[in-house]
Amino acid sequence: MTAPHLRSGRVILAASALAATVLVGLASPAVSATGWTSVSSGGNHTCGIRNGRIYCWGDDQYGQLGDGTAGGTRATPAPIASAATDWTSVSAGYFHTCATRAGRIACWGYDEFGQLGDGAAGTNPDPRPGLIASGATDWTSVSAGGFHTCAVRAGRIACWGNDGNGQLGDGSAGSVADATPGLIASSATDWKSVSAGRNHTCAIRAGRIACWGYDINGQLGDGSAGGTEPDPRPNLIVSRATDWTSVSAGEAHTCAIRAGRIACWGLDGSGQLGDGTASPGSDPTPNLIASGATDWKSVSAGGLHTCATRAGRVYCWGSDFNGQLGDGSAAPGSDPTPGLIASSATDWRKVDTGGDHTCAIRATLLACWGFDQSGQLGDGMAGASPDPTPNLVS
Numbered sequence: 001m002t003a004p005h006l007r008s009g010r011v012i013l014a015a016s017a018l019a020a021t022v023l024v025g026l027a028s029p030a031v032s033a034t035g036w037t038s039v040s041s042g043g044n045h046t047c048g049i050r051n052g053r054i055y056c057w058g059d060d061q062y063g064q065l066g067d068g069t070a071g072g073t074r075a076t077p078a079p080i081a082s083a084a085t086d087w088t089s090v091s092a093g094y095f096h097t098c099a100t101r102a103g104r105i106a107c108w109g110y111d112e113f114g115q116l117g118d119g120a121a122g123t124n125p126d127p128r129p130g131l132i133a134s135g136a137t138d139w140t141s142v143s144a145g146g147f148h149t150c151a152v153r154a155g156r157i158a159c160w161g162n163d164g165n166g167q168l169g170d171g172s173a174g175s176v177a178d179a180t181p182g183l184i185a186s187s188a189t190d191w192k193s194v195s196a197g198r199n200h201t202c203a204i205r206a207g208r209i210a211c212w213g214y215d216i217n218g219q220l221g222d223g224s225a226g227g228t229e230p231d232p233r234p235n236l237i238v239s240r241a242t243d244w245t246s247v248s249a250g251e252a253h254t255c256a257i258r259a260g261r262i263a264c265w266g267l268d269g270s271g272q273l274g275d276g277t278a279s280p281g282s283d284p285t286p287n288l289i290a291s292g293a294t295d296w297k298s299v300s301a302g303g304l305h306t307c308a309t310r311a312g313r314v315y316c317w318g319s320d321f322n323g324q325l326g327d328g329s330a331a332p333g334s335d336p337t338p339g340l341i342a343s344s345a346t347d348w349r350k351v352d353t354g355g356d357h358t359c360a361i362r363a364t365l366l367a368c369w370g371f372d373q374s375g376q377l378g379d380g381m382a383g384a385s386p387d388p389t390p391n392l393v394s
Contacts, residue, residue, distance in 0.1 A: 032392040033077070036366040041302070041354030042092030042144070044374040047099075048077070048359070048366055048393075052085035054099055057393075058376030062095045063127025064109035070127040075375030075382035076394055080108070081128045092354070093144030094198070098151075099129070103137035105151055106130060113147045114179025115161030121177040132160070133180045145196025145249070150203075151181070155189035157203055158182060165199045166232025167213035173232040184212070185233045197249030197301070202256075203234065207242035209256055210234035217252040218284025219266035237265070238285050250301030250353070255308075256286070260294040262308055263287055270304040271336025272318035278336040289317070290337045302353025307360075308338070312346035314360050315339060322356040323388025324370035341369070342389045356386075359393075366393040 038049040045058030045065060055077035056065040063070035066080035090099040096109030096116060106129035107116040114121035117132035142151040148161030148168060158181035159168040166173035169184035194203040200213030200220060211220040212234050218224070221237035247256040253266030253273060263286035264273040271278035274289035299308040305318030305325060315338040316325040323329070326341035341360075351360040357370030357377060367390040368377040375382030378393035 032365060032394050034364040036361050036364050036393075038090060039350060039352050039359045039361055039366055040090050040092040040097075041352045041357055041359045041368075041376070042097065043094035043355040044371075044376050045092055045097075046354065046357070046359055046368065046376050046378060047080075047090045047092045047097055049087050049090055050077075050366075052087055054080045054082070054087050054090050056080060056092075056097065057378045059374035060127075061125075062110035063125035064092070064095050064097050066097060066108040066127060066129055068128050070125045073374045073382050075378065075380045077378050082106075089141060091142050091144040093149065093196070094146045094355070096144055096149070098132075098142045098144045098149055100139055100142055103139055105132045105134070105139050105142050107132060107144070107149065110147075111179075112177070113162035114177045115144070115147050115149050117149060117160040117179065117181050119180050121179040134158075141193060143194050143196040145201065146198035146251075148196055148201075150184075150194045150196045150201055152191055152194055155191055157184045157186070157191050157194050159184060159196070159201065163232070164230075165214035166230035167196070167199055167201050169201055169212040169232060169234055171233050173230045186210075193246065195247050195249040197254065198251045200249055200254075202247045202249045202254055204244055204247055207244055209237045209239070209244050209247050211237060211249070211254065214252075215284075217267040218282040219249070219252050219254050221254060221265040221284060221286055223284050239263075246298065248299055248301040250306070251303045251355075253301055253306070255299045255301045255306055257296055257299055260296055262289045262291070262296050262299050264289060264301070264306065268336075270319035270334040272301070272304050272306050272334075274306055274317040274336060274338055276337050278334050291315075298351065300351055300353040302358065303355040304334075305353060305358070307351045307353050307358050309348055309351055309360075312348050312362075314341045314343070314348045314351050316341060316353075316358065319356075320388070321386075322371035323386040324353070324356050324358050326358055326369040326388060326390055328389050343367075360390070367391055368393055
């Protein structure tokens with residue numbers, strides 16, 4: 001185990017130092033928690049599951065941390081206002097958060113567009129987990145996007161919240177607040193997963209990908225971009241493949257995996273499509289990233305960057321203005337080619353990208369890197385400059 005390096009009071013996880021279980025801070029030592037099984041990076045906040053409980057940290061302006069209060073920031077993980085220890089998934093959106101337990105969905109945070117799904121929409125935030133307006137107990141997954149939320153149950157997809165760009169997929173666009181879960185315009189009952197981006201949504205069924213919502217940057221992947229009208233109905237992407245296994249909708253781009261390879265489409269101004277080039281334009285057609293690897297396991301599309309895992313290692317590409325690529329340097333530029341984060345560990349299991357930060361899990365430890373103005377890295381150093389190196393959450 002390599003000894004941790006101190007930089008501005010942080011522990012830098014160089015080489016295999018991520019195995020360290022002790023963080024040394026400026027004030028006093030702090031023990032880094034183990035037992036993390038899930039993490040979700042939002043706009044400026046982060047949430048994760050540890051030993052069945054949900055902890056959140058970062059920006060809490062709208063109660064998105066779920067601890068019962070709204071306002072300010074928190075630089076270290078704190079449990080949400082729920083004693084439950086059987087949470088199974090959590091998804092952090094831009095200013096709200098949703099999670100699943102016992103087949104039900106609870107949401108908290110910003111609710112102006114009804115994205116909490118509780119049947120009411122208003123400007124007042126809700127800082128405590130509240131069940132959505134559904135008595136169903138067989139929800140299997142939930143995805144919190146910009147100002148809308150989508151989830152899967154019984155093979156069908158329901159969405160709620162802002163529908164100004166057709167991101168709810170119900171066949172109509174223009175509604176600014178739909179506070180109750182409503183089915184998308186599809187009678188299919190074999191949807192496997194759904195991912196809500198900022199203003200668009202993508203999902204998988206029968207090995208194919210369909211997207212809906214905002215498409216001015218080609219993020220729907222249907223071969224056309226720049227249209228002023230949103231597409232409020234699920235439409236297949238331009239790909240005849242029937243073996244897509246995962247999809248991730250980001251701010252204005254989308255990435256997915258098939259046959260162990262990653263393809264991305266949409267906005268590419270910061271190289272977030274990973275094809276080796278960065279241009280101010282968009283690509284409305286899925287294109288493989290600049291990697292011949294065929295063993296990619298997961299991919300996550302964030303604000304202006306993307307990260308993925310293969311062979312137990314994490315690779316990132318796109319904007320690195322705030323160190324969100326985790327390669328040890330933060331520069332006002334971009335990297336359009338997948339590059340390793342500053343860690344030689346080979347047991348990374350999960351990675352999730354936020355607006356300008358990234359978090360990942362290896363073994364049962366959690367590390368974050370990138371923008372930290374609101375404490376979203378969880379290492380107790382809120383307000384510090386961006387950190388381009390993975391650091392343990394304390």
